[in-house]
Amino acid sequence: MKRFKLKHRDAVSAYVMLIPFMVFFLLFVIYPMIKSVLDSFTNYNLYQRDFIGFRNYVRLAQDKIFLRSILNTLVFAVFSIVPLMVLGLTAAILVNRQSKVMYACRAALIYPYVTSMVAVSMVWLYMFDPTNGMLNKILGLFGAPRQWFLHDETQALWCLIVVNIWKNIGYVMMIYLAALQSVPTSLYEAATMDGAGGFRMTFSITLPTIKPITFFLLTTLSVECFKTFEQVRIMTNGGPVSSTTTITHQIYMAAFSEFKMGYASAMSVVLLAIVFVMTVINLKLGRQLEDL
Amino acid sequence: MRQKLWKYVGNIVLALGVIVTAFPFIVMLSVSLQSMNEIYSGELILIPRTWQFKNYHDAMTNGNWARYILNSIYVTGTATVVSLFVNAMTGYVFARIRFPFRKALFILVLVGMMVPPQVTLVPLFVLVKNFPLAGGNNILGSGGTGFVDTYFGLMLPFLAGSFGVFMCRQFYVMFPKELDEAAKIDGCSRFRAFISIFLPLSKAVLASLAVLKFIGAWNEYTWPLVMTNTGSGRVTTVQLALTSFRNEGEIFWNQLMAATIVTTSVVFVVFLTMQKYFVAGILAGSIKE
């Protein structure tokens, strides 16, 4: 009886404490989202908004460029996330020391993440430039032939991935750094007494303890990678021959240039579905739902 | 011996990483001090031939930059502080309390992050404009301009976003079980437990969340764009102003880079101040062994 009461009280305080966030969240995030999901069943553009059933989705399935964009986005996401996680964690472990030098290193590593994409893209356009670019000059020193980078349809997407990794390492590092601070030192002390080395400690204590953070990073990074478009828009416009267009770049074009809001909404539902499935798989594999 | 070797390898890797990430910054700094002719030469010049410090002056006098920066600091700062507390509390609830529909609500929180803003922009804007009893609106939400052109309107998406909730929840899941039990023994309510036990231990989490939120809000472009409906520049933020360094055919890269460096330095100061909260072992003393 008492147990039930306690649980009951818990539930009430939980709901009360959720109110401030949920009011804003439901109104300003979920409501517009539901609207746009409904729009995906219409031909909504600047001057009409009629219900057309699943026609947008049928057309999406035949839209070659959109299908290409799904493939591009998957490649972009997978080949960004894996290196990002590894490099970010390594960086976090390396700078997890208290000293002025380490502070400076952290600052340097996070700088690309802080800077706006427009400025960053300009710098990289300089680096990739086929005629005078830095990278071609370095390659030239080794006698390698000139590379076209962003103008080569087989290289352009990889160039964008490199920029993406470079830009976001700071983000992964910072989150992991905060996570490392939250690992109780008592755990390390016990392990040191058992004679465990730094490497073993990382794998047997740190990584398992910060698993919720790894899940968090995987989820947010996949969301971010799937939403990438600014970099695409600034550096390649989706070209050459659609080799770098991403789902969100397609959404952006449909929404802001062709004004096909209904079609854009259908694309975003597809995107939502893909990210959602990825996240659920993630949840299951990481057993993150068990504590829920 | 092996320990030492690894340490050396680690330091070398770190040094390389820092050089690679810092290099483009040096390019930016250099471009911000060059003349446009030098930029058009197409060569990557690291040391400008003539140092054009006036680029900074020109950039900052192109519009009312003091106002833009203050606007951005006000909007970003307020949104960050307010949302930080709410996010932490909500994250705590999801991580630490069992209640009906917890799973479903949490998944909804995750879904909230996944929608591309391009498609929700118009419905969100219409909602904000037609918000009842705001900005001259009547109870049905018509007649006035709602939250359009207000600072509160600018902050809205950052107050409602679920990223911070998710992040706080994942950190609170990691906190030791003993904390809840200690609270229970003391007869604390859930809210009290959050305020007096969990919140003080969340420094590292909240510091990094604050930095991330600040960066996100600071670099936001589209929402401030549509929220500033009159051209008085009253609620113009830095990212809007940054787009003004171009015309139909040309981008004034030197001034753009100068302005970028100035605006990023604000965010950077925030990052540096938050550094001191990244302290190892903050949870160490929390558990009675």
Add this chain to the structure above:
Amino acid sequence: MVRNMKKTISLILAFLMLIALFTGCSTEPEKKEETKTESTATTDTAASDVTLKFIRIGNDAAEGDYWKGLIDSFNKANDGITVEYDEAAIGEAMETKLNTAFAAGLGQDIIGHGIMSVAARVEAGHYMDISSYFNKWEGKEDIMPSVLANGTYNGKTYGLAYSTTPFVFAYRTDLFEKAGLDPNTPPTTWDELKEYAIKLTEKDGEKITVAGFAFPMTSGNFVEFDIFAFGNGSLYYDDEGNPTIDTPEKAEAFEFLQSFLPDVNLPYNSNEVNPFLNGNAAMTLINNVALTPMLNNEEYKGKVAIATPPTNGTDADFCGCNMLFIGGNCKNPDEAFSFIETALTKKEVLNRAKVLAIPVTRSSQVDAFIELDPMNEVRARCVEIGIGMPRTTWAASFQKIRNEMVQQVLYSKAGAAEALASAQSQLEAEIAG
């Protein structure tokens, strides 16, 4: 227990009030500002004011200052009318601002925007038919026909041009001399262009160091290709408004480009600097505005010349255009049009040519325009033979499909005939819905 609960609730309420406080805070400085602007605007009259919201595409400081100055003098000269200025960057920014504002019933009264916006926004009710105003306008006969066409849709007038941005054919006279070509006779035909381009290309082994003719490989709007299509007599659409992508003339244009571009070109995209501006190309097609910095650069003084694009029989060029429209929801169209009139007087047209180097839009001002700068003769000619983007609801889809098509051919992913046919059928499917 109950007390604790109460405490929780009251704390949360306090927090919500805090948020309300922020809302309050935010409205306060705003009101102050508004009264300030009002007091400056209505110093001489207390009469009921007409306020017109004006937004123009582009947010560069130079043009912004010009408009603010014009608006100031207009507001001073017209008691009871206040024009409020706003601006948005080209592209997403402008479209987003208009779309959200009109969706929420806050549509602007006067809108300065480009050709591509015409059909979609007329259909959406964002632009007002100003034919009746136009018919009474003093400049009716004076505005250049090619420019006037840009603002018409289904036989009605919606927008009147205030600026044009033609593409020009630019070339380096010093490199012409170096290659033994006469710098006073730029290529006028395709054959000459190809011949010159090959002669002008400089190589270091296999690497091209100076492009004979610089042509983009990807683009947000591939008008460089359209110029070749126009030059061969193939336009965007036929007299009935049906798209004409798949024509033999366009196939011929592709074949011509493919026959020499790989040997003379350094690729670039619309976000990168045209290699011509870096001194790495001898000839190119370029937006008139984009060429300005090079013309002002001491290093290239007297080494750059411009001409109309080389053609294969039809004199034509691409020319962008920005126009003033009256918003569909505007409650005071009379006042709005009087502002448009003010912006389009002969004096202001020439003033913009002087201050912003924008080609004039009125025939009577061409001579005065040419006097300002010897190069203006070519610019005026480019405007005269200029064709703008299609004024159809499918213009944006066309843009996307055409960009993809041109890249497919340039990257040899598809033959010209195949790419054209596929683009045509895609666009037709798009139009059919």
